[in-house]
Amino acid sequence: MAHENFNDLLAFVIVAREGSFTRAAAQLGVSQSALSHTIRGLEARLGIRLLTRTTRSVSPTEAGERLLSNIGPRFEEIETELAALSAMRDKPAGTIRITVAEHAADTVLWPALEKFLPDYPDIKVEVNLNYGMTDIVAERFDAGIRLGDQVAKDMIAVRISPDLRMAVVGSPSYFARRPPPLTPAELTQHDCINIRLPTYGGLLVWDFEKDGQSLNVRTDGQLIFNSSTPRLRAALAGFGLAFLPEDVALEHVAAGRLVRVLDDWCQPFSGYHIYYPSRRQSSPAFALLVDALRYKGKVR
Numbered sequence: 001m002a003h004e005n006f007n008d009l010l011a012f013v014i015v016a017r018e019g020s021f022t023r024a025a026a027q028l029g030v031s032q033s034a035l036s037h038t039i040r041g042l043e044a045r046l047g048i049r050l051l052t053r054t055t056r057s058v059s060p061t062e063a064g065e066r067l068l069s070n071i072g073p074r075f076e077e078i079e080t081e082l083a084a085l086s087a088m089r090d091k092p093a094g095t096i097r098i099t100v101a102e103h104a105a106d107t108v109l110w111p112a113l114e115k116f117l118p119d120y121p122d123i124k125v126e127v128n129l130n131y132g133m134t135d136i137v138a139e140r141f142d143a144g145i146r147l148g149d150q151v152a153k154d155m156i157a158v159r160i161s162p163d164l165r166m167a168v169v170g171s172p173s174y175f176a177r178r179p180p181p182l183t184p185a186e187l188t189q190h191d192c193i194n195i196r197l198p199t200y201g202g203l204l205v206w207d208f209e210k211d212g213q214s215l216n217v218r219t220d221g222q223l224i225f226n227s228s229t230p231r232l233r234a235a236l237a238g239f240g241l242a243f244l245p246e247d248v249a250l251e252h253v254a255a256g257r258l259v260r261v262l263d264d265w266c267q268p269f270s271g272y273h274i275y276y277p278s279r280r281q282s283s284p285a286f287a288l289l290v291d292a293l294r295y296k297g298k299v300r
Contacts, residue, residue: 008042011035012050013075016060016068017138092285093122099134100127100145102227103245104272108161108293109145116292123285131197131226137277142286148270156278160293161271165246168206168266169258173238180261181241184208184215191240192219193231206243208265215265219243271295 015024015035025032043050050064060068100109105127113125128134128141136144144151147164151157168187170180181187187206195204203224208215221240225231228248235242236257242249246266252258274293276282282290 008038009071010075011038012042012064013068013072015039015051015058016064017072019058021058091122092120092283092288094283094285095124095126096143096286096289097126097141098128098143098145098274099130099136099139099141101131102129102229103248104145104161105129107245107247108272112160112289112293116289120285120288123289125289136275143274143276143290145272145274148273151273151275154278155275157273157275158290158293159271159295160274161295162297163268163271165268166207166243166266167246167249167253167260168241168243168262169235169249169253169260170241171236171238171258172256174235174240175259180259184217184262184265187217187219187241190219190221192221193234193240193242194219194221194224195228195231195243196224196226204243208262209267210265 011024011028014027015021018024018027021032021035025035028035030038039051048063049061050067052059052061052064098109109127117123117125133146133150134141134144136142145160148157148159168181170178174191178190181190184206192206196202197204203218206217206219208217219241223231223234223239225234228244231242232244232248232252234240235244236252241261249258249260253260274290276286
């Protein structure tokens, strides 16, 4: 086949990866019917079916899997090389896609972007708020931001925050009804505001440590959320105790709106890191952003 249409092959790669004509069409900026026609034309020219279609999903056939595994990485290499050409421009440019949890986005990423982006108008940053442990390679993100002990060993990780602590807090109105817990074990007797983890579907276990003793407590209560902001609101409203990042709670503790308990059981843990694949040839824009995020202070 002397002159294959590479647009058809690229369309196949995106459909196979997305597992959906709808999502692939949106990514390519074409209609679903046009994309379906393109794939049928490719299959007709090759004389073999590449995709299995059902009413709910699209998946590669054995031949499609083979083609995807062979040409997919080539397209990634081409995209990387094209992105690297931005180094030849006067100003760094390009789009950087980052997946990050809400707290890190609010306290670390956004303050850095607020200072960084005005100096580089040709750089675009797409931020995906997600508590799950996203596969950044499979989902085609340039980088992820997670706690240091959550980063896979095969990734390059750059620290972007100091160590963190958690805080157990409740409102004065709540403690007017209930005595404060003196040990983590007593949390089982309290109304606790929980967070459900999207990665595994379970509730976050509250972790504590003191004098070398570690305790994991499974709490219960009326409210379960999947982000920090509504948990803070619920704690302020007196619905129970919340286990929050310290920096989220301290302002309200200082103002008397919240009361902190079990402080001596909340030990520091590894802060946030930006991470990306070791094989990635980073663009000038990406390298600049990593440097802007890099934590330059002392670690406890």
